[in-house]
Amino acid sequence: MIQTRELTKQYGRFTAVDGVNLNIAAGEIYGFLGPNGAGKTSTIMMLLGVVKPTRGEISLFGERYSPGRLDLRRRIGVVPEKHPLGMWTWMTAAEYLQTFADLFGLKNAGPRIDHLLERVGLAEVRNKRFSEFSRGMLQKLSIVRALLHDPDILFLDEPISGLDPFGVKQIRDLILEENRDGRTIFISSHILSEMEKICHRVAIIFGGRLMAEDAMKSLLSTLAKDREIHVDLESIPEGLTERIKGLPFVLEATQTENKLLVKVPKSGDYRKELSKHLIDQNLVPLSIQEKSLSLEEAFVTITQENIDLFARIGGKA
Numbered sequence: 001m002i003q004t005r006e007l008t009k010q011y012g013r014f015t016a017v018d019g020v021n022l023n024i025a026a027g028e029i030y031g032f033l034g035p036n037g038a039g040k041t042s043t044i045m046m047l048l049g050v051v052k053p054t055r056g057e058i059s060l061f062g063e064r065y066s067p068g069r070l071d072l073r074r075r076i077g078v079v080p081e082k083h084p085l086g087m088w089t090w091m092t093a094a095e096y097l098q099t100f101a102d103l104f105g106l107k108n109a110g111p112r113i114d115h116l117l118e119r120v121g122l123a124e125v126r127n128k129r130f131s132e133f134s135r136g137m138l139q140k141l142s143i144v145r146a147l148l149h150d151p152d153i154l155f156l157d158e159p160i161s162g163l164d165p166f167g168v169k170q171i172r173d174l175i176l177e178e179n180r181d182g183r184t185i186f187i188s189s190h191i192l193s194e195m196e197k198i199c200h201r202v203a204i205i206f207g208g209r210l211m212a213e214d215a216m217k218s219l220l221s222t223l224a225k226d227r228e229i230h231v232d233l234e235s236i237p238e239g240l241t242e243r244i245k246g247l248p249f250v251l252e253a254t255q256t257e258n259k260l261l262v263k264v265p266k267s268g269d270y271r272k273e274l275s276k277h278l279i280d281q282n283l284v285p286l287s288i289q290e291k292s293l294s295l296e297e298a299f300v301t302i303t304q305e306n307i308d309l310f311a312r313i314g315g316k317a
Helices: 040-047 093-103 110-119 135-147 165-180 192-198 216-223 240-245 271-280 295-312
Strands: 002-011 014-024 029-033 055-060 076-079 153-157 184-188 201-206 209-215 226-232 252-256 259-265 287-291
Touching: 002 040, 014 040, 014 201, 014 209, 029 040, 029 165, 029 192, 040 153, 040 184, 076 135, 093 110, 093 135, 110 135, 135 153, 135 165, 165 184, 165 192, 192 295, 201 216, 209 216, 226 271, 240 252, 240 259, 271 287
Parallel strands: 029 184, 029 201, 076 153, 153 184
Antiparallel strands: 002 014, 002 055, 201 209, 226 259, 226 287, 252 259
């Protein structure tokens, strides 16, 4: 659905995007991550045809893409980070959406508008001027507008920005539902806990370069340096933590109240051995679980490693 080859964007001597290769399949929820200034926005603007690449190629739906390909552009829906009010502030939400339905040549769009407003919890304010909407309401309205023409690819830039927890869940459920219906979704967000819940694959860009890209589970597994086992006990006898540290497979052990935190090599699953050691000491674990590396931790690991690298070479890539 989306493919780039050596996609590059330079602004004078500054390289914002440096040879990025993407290959996003139909039906994927693809997360695009990076700190501020990493090249996310420039990449997205090139994919949307708003900014022309300095070099490289973009293909959408298996066809070479350029801003003049209106037939391809109309198959895209876009939700920007901030909803542009533009010249429509005097309109109600329903009038605003009908205007875009007319621009897309949609016939009898009323029922679809009503359905989408209902799905995001805006049905009751359909006749309210959207200049009076909160930021969260504007974000929901922007998502409805992007879905009006039933696009094949949906680009989302910070789609849950400004939403309360209930609104976040509404949009998360909507994204998953749209994906189940076959829609390909490209999403950029700083809220990594949400990205971890919904993305099939993620890419991390830093300094304009693609630093990592993989299925969520594989990426987290690859970046984890060790395994961390959490053991809940009714109480922790004096000296237990030190004895645990002495086990041949234990890298580190600490305790917090009645919980043991034990780090072991990522090469093996040592929960059975650890449980046996505790039972031999007449201690019965209430629970024993492995804590997985989170997307946030993986993100910090990758970006920090590159920050350190840039520092060592004097800021030159």
